[in-house]
Amino acid sequence: MRTLPPTLYDLVQVLLGQRTSLARLAPHFERLGGGTVIDVGGGTGLYGRRLPDGTRYICVDNDRQKLQRARATHSCCVQCDATRLALRSKSVDYGICVGVAHHLADDAWHEMLREIARVVRHRLIFVDPVIQPRLSISDLLWRLDAGSYPRWESRLLEDLSAEFVCEHVESYHIHHRYLVCIAAPRPR
Numbered sequence: 001m002r003t004l005p006p007t008l009y010d011l012v013q014v015l016l017g018q019r020t021s022l023a024r025l026a027p028h029f030e031r032l033g034g035g036t037v038i039d040v041g042g043g044t045g046l047y048g049r050r051l052p053d054g055t056r057y058i059c060v061d062n063d064r065q066k067l068q069r070a071r072a073t074h075s076c077c078v079q080c081d082a083t084r085l086a087l088r089s090k091s092v093d094y095g096i097c098v099g100v101a102h103h104l105a106d107d108a109w110h111e112m113l114r115e116i117a118r119v120v121r122h123r124l125i126f127v128d129p130v131i132q133p134r135l136s137i138s139d140l141l142w143r144l145d146a147g148s149y150p151r152w153e154s155r156l157l158e159d160l161s162a163e164f165v166c167e168h169v170e171s172y173h174i175h176h177r178y179l180v181c182i183a184a185p186r187p188r
Helices: 006-015 018-030 064-070 106-119 136-144 153-163
Strands: 036-040 056-061 077-079 092-098 120-130 164-174 176-185
Touching (some): 036 106, 106 120, 153 164
Parallel strands (some): 036 092, 092 120
Antiparallel strands (some): 120 176
16 A cells, blocks of 8 residues: 655645535534544544534544544554454443545444444544545545545445445535445444
8 A cells, every 4th residue: 555654644635625525524523522523434534623622533443643643632542453443332422434435345444433433432534535536636546646536426435334324414525525424333
């Protein structure tokens, strides 16, 4: 898997529209104030910087270099695989998972969903780019992206529904079409 140095990774995120994504997600993030939030695949912690005051943020990623950069602004960073979260069951209030699914093969994708559902008590904010036919810029970006497993929106929602109850679904477009799903873990 190709991986960018953390500083370059952050720059690419900004150039590819992270500010627009943050603006779209801000109303959802505002509802997380005062709780504990796990950011699965949180990289350098960019989304954690946008959470309301009083939120306890846990950045989880398997890339040690990205987590070193995240530690500059966040006190709780955990290096682990998204399919084996190093947290107790129902130990966090909320989860964020932005731009991770397309990096995971089907087995790992399903295991990550099970793990997030296991550790999150209330809600997940899930965002990932989806396959969109006949979009030349999107096609080019998929060729450059380190993620090898893009999925159709219907597939993502079907897979999410196995572990979560989808309460709100929307989409937006910045070079790619992005699916946003706000979901609650299914009772077990």
